[in-house]
Amino acid sequence: MTGSVGDAEDMVQDAFLGLARARQAGTTIAAPKAYLTTAVTRLGINYMGSARVRREMYVGDWLPEPVVVPADGSGPAEHVELTDSLSMAFLVLLEALSPVERAVFVLREVFGYGYPDVAMMTGKTEVNCRQIFARARQRIAAERQVTADPPPPRLRAEGEELARRFFEAAAGGDMAALLSMLAPDVVFHGDGGGKVQVFGKLLAGRERVTRLLVGVFRRSLALSISLQPAWVNGRPGAVRYDAQGRVVSVLELDVVDGVIQAIRSVSNPDKLGHLGPVSDIGLL
Structure with a gap:
């Protein structure tokens, strides 16, 4: 609600x-x-x-506050079940x-x-x-382009594996690998709430999104930002932390037919406080 x-x-x-x-x-x-x-x-x-x-x-693209469950699925069973239904x-x-x-x-x-x-x-x-x-x-x-139904176990495992390879490729600046994992019409939504600098409403297209990701992860490496895989609102994703262990942003991936159709990044500090101390770095 x-x-x-x-x-x-x-x-x-x-x-x-x-x-x-x-x-x-x-x-x-x-x-x-x-x-x-x-x-x-x-x-x-x-x-x-x-x-x-x-x-x-609201300034820019509005996204809901992320609900994060560890990638291993630990936590209350009802919590995991609910987040599966609310991408x-x-x-x-x-x-x-x-x-x-x-x-x-x-x-x-x-x-x-x-x-x-x-x-x-x-x-x-x-x-x-x-x-x-x-x-x-x-x-x-x-x-509607995605369903509210949780992915079956096989697709959930495939989504986890794709997310792992995706984040590894982004961190390593491997543009060819990233391009192969993104749908041609992939979109990137960034919610900074006017407090963290992001581009307009959304970024669309495989090449543009890939260039953005490589730039973001290159800067992250320079700032010692780490990434922890997680399930975000029932979808594969990750939480990014700064060198002090504070939350920088949360990423959610929409995986459809073996490729990533959409990436959503929440970096508005007002939407991250329930996850722990929030970083003041101000990255996408």
């Missing part, structure tokens, strides 16, 4: 506080899960109303929906709630929710 780890955590905390206050006031909560999900959904709808205004004023590309597509459309679509498509539950959580009728979902699904399908 939010594209923001910190704001999502705040809403969850607010929902639990609301539950605690209701119980203290003597209210009987027969279904705590339904109560909390409804509270978070409605908080999310209110949040999106104000967030849309902020994003209209950056999918979250960006959801930005095209209104707050209520987004809530209905996420509850129904991602979490599998029935229409009676969706209606209760959003304050709409079942008939209205069916119409909203059909409209939202149609809008998403018209623009």
